[in-house]
Amino acid sequence: MLKAYKYRIYPNKEQKVQIAKTFGCCRFVYNQTLAYRKEAYEKEKKSVSRIDCNNYCNRILKQTYTWLREIDKFALTNAIYNMDFAYRKFFKEHAGYPKFKSKHDHHKSYTTNFTNGNIAADFENGKIKLPKLKEVKAKLHRVFEGQIKSATVLQVPNGKYYVSILVETNHCEISHTDKKIGMDLGIKDLCITSDGKKYENPKTIRKYEKKLAKLQRKLAHKEKRSKNYYKQKKKIALCHEKIRNTRKDDLHKVSHGMISENQVIVSENLQIKNMVKNHYLAKAISDVSWYELTKQLEYKAVWNGRQYIKIDTFYASSQMCSDCGHQNVDTKDLSVREWICPACGAYHDRDINAAKNILAEGLRQIA
Numbered sequence: 001m002l003k004a005y006k007y008r009i010y011p012n013k014e015q016k017v018q019i020a021k022t023f024g025c026c027r028f029v030y031n032q033t034l035a036y037r038k039e040a041y042e043k044e045k046k047s048v049s050r051i052d053c054n055n056y057c058n059r060i061l062k063q064t065y066t067w068l069r070e071i072d073k074f075a076l077t078n079a080i081y082n083m084d085f086a087y088r089k090f091f092k093e094h095a096g097y098p099k100f101k102s103k104h105d106h107h108k109s110y111t112t113n114f115t116n117g118n119i120a121a122d123f124e125n126g127k128i129k130l131p132k133l134k135e136v137k138a139k140l141h142r143v144f145e146g147q148i149k150s151a152t153v154l155q156v157p158n159g160k161y162y163v164s165i166l167v168e169t170n171h172c173e174i175s176h177t178d179k180k181i182g183m184d185l186g187i188k189d190l191c192i193t194s195d196g197k198k199y200e201n202p203k204t205i206r207k208y209e210k211k212l213a214k215l216q217r218k219l220a221h222k223e224k225r226s227k228n229y230y231k232q233k234k235k236i237a238l239c240h241e242k243i244r245n246t247r248k249d250d251l252h253k254v255s256h257g258m259i260s261e262n263q264v265i266v267s268e269n270l271q272i273k274n275m276v277k278n279h280y281l282a283k284a285i286s287d288v289s290w291y292e293l294t295k296q297l298e299y300k301a302v303w304n305g306r307q308y309i310k311i312d313t314f315y316a317s318s319q320m321c322s323d324c325g326h327q328n329v330d331t332k333d334l335s336v337r338e339w340i341c342p343a344c345g346a347y348h349d350r351d352i353n354a355a356k357n358i359l360a361e362g363l364r365q366i367a
């Protein structure tokens with residue numbers, strides 16, 4: 001199975017220059033071969049293949065523009081192949097005619113291929129080896145095993161650099177289990193499962209959120225469009241990113257744990273869940289986490305042969321006794337955290353009972 005692993009990289013000055021050159025040369029080669037192809041078609045009604053374009057690059061362009069030889073050859077070939085893809089798409093799907101790439105295009109990236117160990121990740125020392133760049137400092141927060149296929153270096157509009165490494169992983173499925181859980185997505189806790197586990201919302205996020213609020217208050221006092229205003233804006237953007245990344249990392253731990261331990265996982269569908277009114281800020285925060293968590297569970301379930309079910313119908317999961325099915329309207333009051341079923345005498349924790357009902361409903365739907 002092919003999997004992509006994306007890491008932040010921190011190129012030094014020289015490496016930044018080489019990366020910028022590669023972006024520029026890829027764009028140049030893309031445009032030159034597109035023009036070559038266009039001309040061949042318009043003047044001679046000749047159709048030109050991507051191999052022809054690549055030969056044109058090697059035999060003509062690299063002789064004329066010798067600086068192209070300093071650039072990783074796979075990056076140039078891939079730029080040509082991208083052009084070819086856009087070109088064929090135009091004919092096949094009557095999509096727009098491929099555009100020449102502009103210098104001002106914000107989408108800066110190039111892809112290089114693996115050969116003879118030219119791409120490698122050094123997890124111990126936080127470095128990635130890339131063609132023409134040698135070792136680049138990287139934040140390798142996730143380990144992978146398997147054969148590297150290619151690497152895409154990209155720079156996003158805020159100036160940061162990333163590398164996305166495509167790996168053929170010999171992914172081994174986690175062993176089968178018979179455990180099934182339902183989960184109730186919460187505000188105070190991220191979620192509560194039918195087996196009584198509570199997953200907290202990460203505390204680190206609270207800390208950053210306080211910081212964020214402070215930064216935003218400061219921004220309000222800055223003169224608009226002044227130098228300090230933009231400085232403050234940048235700080236805010238960085239803080240947002242920190243929150244996003246921290247949240248993602250935390251949720252990966254949660255989803256990994258759930259997937260490893262359970263064969264079947266049931267939750268409510270978020271659109272249904274969102275019908276419940278809550279305090280604005282708290283809700284906005286959990287929305288993001290819930291969305292991310294369910295997304296992760298979805299693809300990790302596929303990878304690992306698990307079943308993840310979302311209940312689609314609105315379902316009064318917290319009002320029903322999970323033991324006998326009795327509807328207890330007293331629990332409509334959200335402050336009731338624990339209750340005893342008047343019909344069968346079972347003791348319930350509000351959220352765990354809800355999670356149990358969600359599990360039962362999910363199992364009923366797949367039965």
Ligand SMILES: [Zn+2]
Pocket residue numbers: 321322323324325326341342343344345346
């Ligand atoms: Zn009962």
